[in-house]
Amino acid sequence: MAESTEHTPVLSVDDLEISFGARPVVKGVSFQLAPGEIMALVGESGSGKSMLGRAIMGLLPGGGAVTRGRILFQNQEVTSQGSQEELRLMRGRQVGLIFQEPLSSLNPSMRIGEQMYEAMREHTDLTEAQIRERALEMLRQVKLRNPEALLKRYPHEFSGGMRQRIMIASVMMLKPALLIADEPTTALDAVVQKEVLDIMAEVARANGTAVILISHDLAVVAAYAARIAVMERGILVEAGTTQSVLARLCTTIPADFLPPRSLGSPVRSKVRKVLPCLPSRGCGWSSGKSASSALWQTRRPMRCAMCP
Amino acid sequence: MPIFVLKRVLMSIPTFVIVAVIIFALVRALPGDPALMMLGGNIDDEATLEQMRSQLGLDQPMPVQFIVWLREVFSGNLGTSIMTGQEVGSLLWQRFGVTATVVLLAMGSALLVSIPAGLLAAHRHNSRTDYAIVFLTILKLSMPSFWVGLMLLVLFGAILGWLPTVGFVSISDDLGRGMLYLILPVTSLALSEIAVLTRMMRAGSLEIMGRDYITHARAKGLPERKVLWRHVFPNAFAPTLTMVGVMLAGLLAGAAVTETVFTLPGLGKLLVDSIYARDYPVLQGALLFIAAVYVLTNLLVDIAYSFFDPRVRLS
Amino acid sequence: MRQRTTNFRSIALAAAVGLGGVAPAMADSMVRTSLNADIRGTNPGVTRDGNTDEVHGHMIEGLVTYASDFSIIPMLAESYEISEDGRTYTFKLRKGVKFHNGEEMTASDVEWSWNRLAGEASESHCKNFFNGENNIKVTSAKAQADDTFVITLAEPYAVFLATMARFDCGSMAVLHPDSVNADGSWNKPIGTGPYMMGDHAPGRYVELNRFEDYSSRDGAPDGYGGGKNPTVDVLRWEIVGEGAVSKTALLAGDLDLVDIDAMTAAELKDQPNFSVDAAESAVWDTYLLNSDDPVLSDVRIRRAMAHAIDPQRIMAAITEGFGKASPSPVPPMSANYTDVQAKYLTYDVEKAKALLEEAGYNGEEITILATRRNGAYYERALMAQAMMMDAGINARLEVVEWGSQLEAYRNGSGYQMQSFTFSPRLHAGLSFEMFTGDADRKAWKNPDAVAMMNESLRTGDPEELQAIIDRLHEAFIAEVPAIGLGHRTLFTGMSSKIDGFENWGAGLLRGWMLKVKD
């Protein structure tokens, strides 16, 4: 990649405020994302992560609006009164979105194949055969077996993990410059979570796609991200490299959450037991996985900076 | 699927026998006497009444009458009308043809209007368009259909004089003229259906529009039109389809009000007339026929449902 | 606007006629009217009901029929003679009367027709009127010559001719034997009437076509007889179940002549292009009282009820002011309706209260049975209830379906009072017979009254008949087995292009009198 593009962020969010009516739910958030970079966006439930992600796609739910600041995607302003049509063409083609619930993010009454082809038909001039070929290739990339048969089946015939892999294949088919993964694995059990995240990271890397990995569970996503941003009640309270954020939060990643070596995890060296931060008791050693899910439940992670 | 259909049909046979018993019991439990009704209450002598009764086979004990009827029904003979002497079987079929034409045309046009209207209202949720659509449907629902039918008749028949007010021409006899006679009843029936179905479609669409896969469809960059038709519609339509099934079964069993207002010789009118005249063979035959219509309509709706919702398995 | 509409219609009609093929040519005139239910069949006196009789009445005729004042006049008979002993009736037939198939009517056709309805094998209820079941026993009915038909009775009976003329027997319709198939099954009515069977689309319409070779009597039309000179080519009855719809169709010009209710009549009266005919009929609206009921068995209570009810006000209300009270069962157009029949227990609340007091009435509930049915059954009951309450009677309304009310009527039990209606009886004796007798349904079972009623049917002497009818009426007022209201006003709405319409006491349409103006 050329030097210049390294320095042009794929996404630049500047002093962004999102409100529902008079109530701001995202307040003055700024960050940048380099091409191909994976950033984890973490924060407790309701802190405004999803709204931030949606605003980037121009898909805020009814009643919600960007009330201040701006979002630049590849130097194009998303929030300006630019044409709806331009925004639409950007969606899917350049920015992909994956949701938490693999059960509800695939249309239950449409065959997998159809759902995968749709966006390609909309955004490319490829022939049906070429589109199909691309879909099969993607399904192979996400390590699904027997992709030909799979195309003819309906979402309800698959497990949660498989569905999320299908989602990844479907979204990444167009090789978007940015993928917003909104809690992509929250609904899955731990083993499958890791499997899916591994695949997502791999596909993103292979396609040079930058990722905003949204999660309420720091431990699960941190190892995949070069940087971490922490949100709390609409405010970005913490942002920095993964290592520095983890250090400040007295947190390490449990071994079984680490991505495979091939992905070059930014925190490979920091394998330790989790140190959960509980405001009442301070920090303490936990016994592993079960504690990790409780990790982000703490109200004020910053205070943990004072832990031993 | 053929196995599924066959199974369902076979399963309905015992239901039919039970229905037959209930129908017979209910019909005979109606107070009133067909012989008496036929003489119009002006009974001049008992002998006449008795003669009429024995002609109608009503002088037999009730269980004998039932067995005779059931035996005939199973051999495919529904008897003849007390009132007009017509074959009940062909009478029902003929009347059903009229009702089915009107009802299916009305349902077809109602769907053509209410699906886009419901989708549009949901798409423009809380906009003026949405309010206008909701208001119109409530307005229609609050008007009795008899009155609406009559007003259509007065407006287009009497005041404007564009359409005929009485009579009926079968479209199989003369398509052009037949359609002329069908416009008002179909419109009147369709209006009621549109009101109900638009509301169902709107509510269903609103619910579906909140689903992640709709946001996802938009996130794919699909134009709104495609989001609505390909993603919202098929999923929002499933509950509406159930309603369509319920309404269709009810209406195919006879759209009595519409048939009365627009003088259509349909099943509903026949049923009402046969109740008033205590025309037992017609009444019993019609009720049995209606039970069959219900079973069949439900079967068809189930098949159609599986088409819109692949999660539903036909088994 | 109106004009254009009409043109459009006639074009559509012409197109229909052209395609129909069987329908008459374009110049043919048509009068379109309505029936609230389809005809039951085409077999006069057999597959019939009130609606059906009206249609049959255009196709068939009998030896005698009713005049406007309900006296009996010859129809297919040129004349008739009754023997000294009152047992033998000799009918001279008119010459040259043609059946619809072109054949000339002879006495043997009359005999065949008589046996068809009155013979042992008859499927018609009419045979019971002549086989001794009901007073009259015919011992022989024979063609004596080509133009002479003789009927002999076991005993003389005055209403024999009136019974022969009954509408429900098609006046003992004289039909050509080809009306019946070789196997004895019914084919179609080949009668002598001014109209013959046309198209019948079950549940939709019935059409009759004018009989070109109809042999009319001389003179003006009189009741159901007299001269009939039909001019309208096609009479068409559309089957329209709902009064509001036939009214709309009349306004739209899709029907030409429609039975309407009082309210529509009031509304239509002043409209240009339409006319309204209001005629008093022999249809009797009444309240039947159940004298077997513990409360009503006291005649003073029944009288009190009669005094409490004001028939004038009720009749005015249900006819929108067109009609008036005539409480006697004998209809005003009857020759036997005199000053005596005009008497009734007048509206007098004080008298009613006094009678109640005297009878020791103590607020016992009196239920009025009614049904929501054309003919203001419900409205009549409602007004009676209000008036009875005014007089201190604890009256309650019970609304049931028509079939249930008929059942109560037939059993003569299950009701205390009910609003009821009797179809026309065209003999003063029969006007009493309809509610007097031993049968359960009859409201008046007093043996003296039954005897008088039977006597009225037997006597052949007009003066004696009048005397009996007068006595019956006095007894009727004294005993109050029923409270009469009036004879129903029949309303007909017509487009102004219809001419020649006249209603009469029996209320049956006489299509042969109609004309269509250009």
Ligand SMILES: Nc1ncnc2c1ncn2[C@@H]1O[C@H](COP(=O)(O)OP(=O)(O)O)[C@@H](O)[C@H]1O
């Ligand atoms: N459609 C909506 N209408 C009103 N408020 C909303 C809507 N969606 C989200 N919010 C509010 O916005 C805030 C942020 O929500 P969200 O971004 O979904 O949180 P997160 O994804 O971090 O759990 C919450 O307080 C939520 O109540």
Ligand SMILES: [Mg+2]
């Ligand atoms: Mg969220």
